[in-house]
Amino acid sequence: MLTRTPDRTLADQLAERFAERIRARLLSAGARLPSVRECARQQGVSPHTVVAAYDKLQAQGLVLARRQRGFFVRDVGQKVAQAHVNKGPAAMVSGVRELPPATLQESLGVRAAGSRINAMALIRGMFHQLSDRPQPGAGTLPRAWLEEARFLPAAVRKVAAGGALRQASLSYGEPMGDARLRAALAQRLGDLQIAATPRQIITTLGATQALDIVSRALLKAGDPVLVEEPGWSVEFARLDALGMRVLPVPRGPQGPDLAVMARLCELHAPKLFVSVSVLHNPTGYSLSPASAHRVLQLAQQHDFYIAEDDTYGHIAPEHATRLAALDGLQRTLYISGFAKILAPNWRIGYLAAPPHLVERLLDTKLLSSLTTPALLEQALALCIEQGQLRRHGERIRAALDRARARSVQLALAAGCRFAAEPAGMFGWVDTGVDTDVLAQRLMDEGYLIAPGALFHATRQPCTLMRINFGTTQEPAFWQTWKKVVKSG
Structure with a gap:
């Protein structure tokens, strides 16, 4: 929680929190910040404090304000270049429940800022550990599973010795x-x-x-x-x-x-x-x-x-x-x-x-x-x-099968549904809420998720997220998820 100190106001601290995530690309270009009222409630501060923080972010060139729509993350990595936009029929993806889109110009602008920034949010999350907890948005299997491949160091030593x-x-x-x-x-x-x-x-x-x-x-x-x-x-x-x-x-x-x-x-x-x-x-x-x-x-x-x-x-x-x-x-x-x-x-x-x-x-x-x-x-x-390698793969598949069964059970109990039949390493989960907003809330709790918008060439807010079955098999994340969703 934010705490007032003699040398740092609450607005300064809140602006710094968002600025750090934007510069680390954990918040993608085009992502919408919480509304002033919602952010005030989430952070336990006054709306005036949030407005002051958002003004600071805007002055730093990190966000832009859109009349009657809110504050959105700007592309801080490069100048926006004109990109090829081919929305067409491919924008309708089976199983995706999209939220109301922005205006045409805004959609084009987000697409132009586009895919690179979405990718950076996903990639940089691999290297930016919010906490020591298993991360639902991770793209790799749990480290403990990979450490079971004890034959790797032995193979290197054997080859090097020759x-x-x-x-x-x-x-x-x-x-x-x-x-x-x-x-x-x-x-x-x-x-x-x-x-x-x-x-x-x-x-x-x-x-x-x-x-x-x-x-x-x-x-x-x-x-x-x-x-x-x-x-x-x-x-x-x-x-x-x-x-x-x-x-x-x-x-x-x-x-x-x-x-x-x-x-x-x-x-x-x-x-x-x-x-x-x-x-x-x-x-x-x-x-x-x-x-x-x-x-x-x-x-x-x-x-x-x-x-x-x-x-x-x-x-x-x-x-x-x-x-x-x-x-x-x-x-x-x-x-x-x-x-x-x-x-x-x-x-x-x-x-x-x-x-x-x-x-x-x-x-x-x-x-x-x-x-x-x-x-x-x-x-x-x-x-x-x-x-x-073959035997290690068999062990990994068995561990993943067990983890998938637990993760699916926990996700369903939390009120989610699966937009695709659970298989393999990842689950495609419909949460019923805007996962861009959900991602920001969960970062405050030490969890990095992979919102559905990251997996689309045209950034559209949606209710889907990708979960890693290997890192979502414990109740702690889902308990936090339910708390965050319930609160707002």
Whole structure:
């Protein structure tokens, strides 16, 4: 709670609290601050104090006032540039209950400030620990689960003891990535019915770099790119930063909205479709065989490639439908990594590509990072060969199943409902309240959540939030959630 001191007024303290969150990008551009009356009630101060605090924020250029609408966070990271806006039919996403939108100009302004800021709120939350409590909006599994992979340090020691440490330190290594790891990955892809030779596999600094390599190699500024919405806002932001035209396609239980996708193909001739086909983030949906077949037909008909992001493949059923398995890596580029279940800071990912694209993709990797860390790649190869990664994945899936059951029970008891059938690592929860506002209230309680607006290319306040099943299985968060919702 705010406490008056001789040298700091309540208004100064309140303004400082909001300013810190805005500068840390925990409050996104376009986010609405609580109304004066609501903020006064929440913080236990007078409306005059709130007005004074908001005036200070406005004077610092951190917020702007809109007549009869309230105070909104400004983009403090860059000047607002004109962005491509393609709201169209894709703005209607199945299962999303949107709140009343702003005026057209305001909507355009938020979109222009856009996706990068939304992504920064999500990313910076990964590094900004509000408290030592498990964070509902986290994008990683609990640290204690990952610490169960005790075989990792042993693998590094074993590889380093054989002289690989010196060799890896004094040379750049193989441009494609460690040959032993690529052979192990080819075997893993074969288990998923994806036929790929080691010569079709390139290792990367995580799945994020793999996606970036694909975009830079296959696209140029101004190219239209299909993305799923709701989806990973970091990908929206990355494509936007490269100057691409982002075309959102609603994602449903079976896959992308095929009617919307076909229409966008006819109107814009996209060059790429980015899809999380299995255990989609944030909904948990997995692609059906029929939808996968139709997506591949559209790719062939309209001549575009598909970047299939299988980041959550290690916690998914092996029989799940994957586009790369159906088309034999012809128009599909398969991407995955190990950060989610193994070692986030090792940053080991990879991509498998059609043979005729490999050299172009390798050139792009060389331009961005030269090579990847050979010692860690060799250690990971050893873990895969010895079956340790597979057994660790089985333990993680079992722990996640137990955590998901508890989280779902607690969420339902708290009055939430699930907009998508709970599956995988994340839950797509309808709270019944504006989650942008809810996020600000919960930050005061030491919890960082992931509001639904962060997962849309066009920022629209909504009642959804993404929860991490691994970090929401204890009653403490839900008790706080109910208290905050009940109070206002």
